[in-house]
Amino acid sequence: MTRADALAYWTNPDRETFVAEQDGAVLGTYYLKPNQLGGGAHVANCGYMTAADAQNRGIARAMATHSLGHAKERGFTAMQFNFVIASNTRAIHLWESLGFTTLCRLPAAFIHPTTGPTDALVMFKTF
Ligand SMILES: CC(C)(COP(=O)(O)OP(=O)(O)OC[C@H]1O[C@@H](n2cnc3c(N)ncnc32)[C@H](O)[C@@H]1OP(=O)(O)O)[C@@H](O)C(=O)NCCC(=O)NCCS
Numbered sequence: 547m548t549r550a551d552a553l554a555y556w557t558n559p560d561r562e563t564f565v566a567e568q569d570g571a572v573l574g575t576y577y578l579k580p581n582q583l584g585g586g587a588h589v590a591n592c593g594y595m596t597a598a599d600a601q602n603r604g605i606a607r608a609m610a611t612h613s614l615g616h617a618k619e620r621g622f623t624a625m626q627f628n629f630v631i632a633s634n635t636r637a638i639h640l641w642e643s644l645g646f647t648t649l650c651r652l653p654a655a656f657i658h659p660t661t662g663p664t665d666a667l668v669m670f671k672t673f
Contacts, residue, residue, distance in 0.1 A: 556593070564612065566596075566605050573600040576609045578617060581626045590622035594637075606637075610644055617673070624672045631656050632665040646671040 547555075557563045561579035565572045574596040581591035592613045596605045617625055627646065630637055638648075646669040654663035 562616075564609070564616075566609050573597050573603075574605040574609050576613055578613050578620075580622075581628070588621070588623050590617040590620070590625045591628065592617075592625065606640055607644075610640065614644065614671075614673070622673070624670060627667075627669040629656070630667040630669050631658070632667055633658065633661065638667070638669075641669050641671075644671070 556575065556577055558579075561577040563577045564575065566574040574594065576592050576594040578590055578592050580587040581589040590613075592610070594606050594609050594613075596609075614625065625646075627641065629652075630641065630648075632638075632651065649668045649670050652666045652668070655666040656664045658664045
């Protein structure tokens with residue numbers, strides 16, 4: 547994916563995009579959107595990224611906490627993560643600590659660039 551494609555995806559008009567910043571520096575970003583259209587639009591979906599040099603400082607926890615509060619304010623009643631890579635133990639630890647549970651495991655759904663076929667998790671939290 548090119549930088550332009552990634553930016554277009556992250557800031558698509560179908561979602562709200564936020565940044566975590568300190569002293570003018572962007573330390574992280576997330577988006578919030580409906581997970582599905584129509585009958586599934588009451589379930590939120592988010593994506594989060596922390597800058598490489600700001601990892602392990604609680605930035606993603608702060609963004610996720612903000613997103614859960616904002617999703618509730620927007621009227622969403624649950625949040626779903628559709629594709630959490632099973633080897634992403636940092637993210638899984640974080641989502642579980644915020645009350646998400648794993649609903650299912652998609653076998654070898656992701657081809658990791660270095661380790662190859664890897665499971666992906668569907669994680670869910672009701673508000
Ligand atoms: C996943 C990601 C968003 C986490 O961001 P972060 O700002 O470093 O996360 P935080 O500092 O808020 O929290 C990290 C937590 O994981 C823990 N942790 C760190 N390394 C870990 C590991 N290898 N295994 C398990 N837990 C780990 C930390 O102790 C911390 O938990 P705590 O708050 O209970 O102490 C970041 O690594 C990232 O941008 N990754 C690439 C994109 C991505 O994977 N997004 C999520 C997709 S589901």
